[in-house]
Amino acid sequence: MQKAGRYVIEGGGKRLRPALLLVVSRLLGYTGDRDVCYGAVIEMIHTATLVHDDIIDHARVRRGRATANDRWGNQLTVLLGDWLFIRSMEIALEMGDLAILRLLSRATVEMVEGEILGLQLQHSQDISYEQYLDLIRRKTGELFSAACALPSLFAPELERYRQPLAEYGRSLGACFQIVDDLLDVTASESRLGKPVFSDLREGKLTLPFILLLPRLGTKQRKAVADVVASGEFRATEPAELRAWLDEHQVLQRSREIAAEYGRRAVEALVALPASPERDALAIAPGYIIEREY
Amino acid sequence: MQKAGRYVIEGGGKRLRPALLLVVSRLLGYTGDRDVCYGAVIEMIHTATLVHDDIIDHARVRRGRATANDRWGNQLTVLLGDWLFIRSMEIALEMGDLAILRLLSRATVEMVEGEILGLQLQHSQDISYEQYLDLIRRKTGELFSAACALPSLFAPELERYRQPLAEYGRSLGACFQIVDDLLDVTASESRLGKPVFSDLREGKLTLPFILLLPRLGTKQRKAVADVVASGEFRATEPAELRAWLDEHQVLQRSREIAAEYGRRAVEALVALPASPERDALAIAPGYIIEREY
Numbered sequence: 226m227q228k229a230g231r232y233v234i235e236g237g238g239k240r241l242r243p244a245l246l247l248v249v250s251r252l253l254g255y256t257g258d259r260d261v262c263y264g265a266v267i268e269m270i271h272t273a274t275l276v277h278d279d280i281i282d283h284a285r286v287r288r289g290r291a292t293a294n295d296r297w298g299n300q301l302t303v304l305l306g307d308w309l310f311i312r313s314m315e316i317a318l319e320m321g322d323l324a325i326l327r328l329l330s331r332a333t334v335e336m337v338e339g340e341i342l343g344l345q346l347q348h349s350q351d352i353s354y355e356q357y358l359d360l361i362r363r364k365t366g367e368l369f370s371a372a373c374a375l376p377s378l379f380a381p382e383l384e385r386y387r388q389p390l391a392e393y394g395r396s397l398g399a400c401f402q403i404v405d406d407l408l409d410v411t412a413s414e415s416r417l418g419k420p421v422f423s424d425l426r427e428g429k430l431t432l433p434f435i436l437l438l439p440r441l442g443t444k445q446r447k448a449v450a451d452v453v454a455s456g457e458f459r460a461t462e463p464a465e466l467r468a469w470l471d472e473h474q475v476l477q478r479s480r481e482i483a484a485e486y487g488r489r490a491v492e493a494l495v496a497l498p499a500s501p502e503r504d505a506l507a508i509a510p511g512y513i514i515e516r517e518y
Numbered sequence: 519m520q521k522a523g524r525y526v527i528e529g530g531g532k533r534l535r536p537a538l539l540l541v542v543s544r545l546l547g548y549t550g551d552r553d554v555c556y557g558a559v560i561e562m563i564h565t566a567t568l569v570h571d572d573i574i575d576h577a578r579v580r581r582g583r584a585t586a587n588d589r590w591g592n593q594l595t596v597l598l599g600d601w602l603f604i605r606s607m608e609i610a611l612e613m614g615d616l617a618i619l620r621l622l623s624r625a626t627v628e629m630v631e632g633e634i635l636g637l638q639l640q641h642s643q644d645i646s647y648e649q650y651l652d653l654i655r656r657k658t659g660e661l662f663s664a665a666c667a668l669p670s671l672f673a674p675e676l677e678r679y680r681q682p683l684a685e686y687g688r689s690l691g692a693c694f695q696i697v698d699d700l701l702d703v704t705a706s707e708s709r710l711g712k713p714v715f716s717d718l719r720e721g722k723l724t725l726p727f728i729l730l731l732p733r734l735g736t737k738q739r740k741a742v743a744d745v746v747a748s749g750e751f752r753a754t755e756p757a758e759l760r761a762w763l764d765e766h767q768v769l770q771r772s773r774e775i776a777a778e779y780g781r782r783a784v785e786a787l788v789a790l791p792a793s794p795e796r797d798a799l800a801i802a803p804g805y806i807i808e809r810e811y
Contacts, residue, residue: 226631226634277596277597277600280592280593280596281592281593281596281597299573299574299592300573300574300637301634301637303570303573303574303596303599304570304574304630304633304634304637306596306600307570307599307600307603307630307633308627308630308631308634310600310603310604311603311623311626311627311630312627314607314623315620315623315624315627318616318619318620318623321616323611323614323616326611326619327608327611330604330607330608330611331608333604334601334604334605334608337597337600337601337604338519338601340597340600341519341594341597341601344593344594344597
């Protein structure tokens, strides 16, 4: 478990959720060390879901390295995820704050329910824009939201910042997830650390395709549906698909929607005290949207 | 999730852990309804581990029916287990008792660590008696212990019963698990609801075999080792194995060890007020040991 845990930790990742938590904590003038502990808890919860997701998706590569399930098998990896979930809760319990525990467990339930919903929608070509938004809110938005809102529970007088911080996190999470889904379509394999069009191959329709499908003719739509259903490029080529995405400008439209969520996140910040930390939060969406394609 | 959840619930099971919790609660004179809620939580935690265990063991049959993983696949079943774990914690959180939450999460961590340890020892022929006892304490004893000790946290004046109740549960859990391991060797398939010698086929050495191996000659030991390593009866037959178990009286010896744990459980009860409920707890080991072989 130590070896596998270390391997997963060393895989890196952006540590975006704890980073947000720490910036918000400083913004609110908190000077203790509970934020560091909760940052670790949130990253552990996030890692637990990644580890189980990779089993579910039969993913073999993440962040340019073999996934835990590829390296140690599904058996140990199921338990690694369980252990991360439960130990993260136990660490949060040591801190003894029930309101924060409720915030974290609610976000975690939403995430798992989002995964279940995603599984149910897998290989389906009939995903509405609304279903997609609900899915990414659960899968990403709620934990981002919890990370940002959490420090507002450190003291009663900070509670008035809870709603705007939760809203900031939720919108930033949507922005982040849309860009992440876009990268899967537009980035290079070496940049992604996993194969391009992974989502589609796993039968997952993301925003660009949800926007694209109604714009396509019957034959083209069938070609996309075939990839979603079979997980393979048989009747069509990745390059062809990319040409359709360009032709119908849905990547540009997806980026605009991500930017719109970024703007919403920034708008939520007006309720917070002006500070260098607030400025840092305000430029976060820009960085996310400018991630290399 | 509803459908899969209902299926797992309808699979039945003995509901031993919530039953213990409810009897102890009544024994301590508790009249509220928190015990019912925590009983549900404990059964959900137990079910979550069963569901993930069946994935890990590639089990296809439990309680005479197809396992969740056999019916809905590993993907949904990983998420079903996650959902049960986290929702159970969330329900316990609603009750708002930190000490009880800590008791439950500690027992759950022990259980998952027990599963990990079990996986590590899988296909190994070198499991000591002590390792086996540690394994069953983690896998079974700690949740039994938590179920029994939990109602002592309902009121400060009940805390003095915590240690004896925890000890009762831990010993009863060991007794139960040894009998369960025995049944896998001695019971009929129709009685078990799964194939006989399942543990051995899954590469798990249980008490009868741990006692048997040092008593066997090199050739016989090799035959057992082959089943543990390969998961198949190739060089030997189940009937032959059973003959060796009989010949060396290790089933009888295992039953005695289970009975010894049963006695320890009963001894712990002296610290509790005499009552019909205490009498009920006192006869529980007898029922467990007399489970049909």
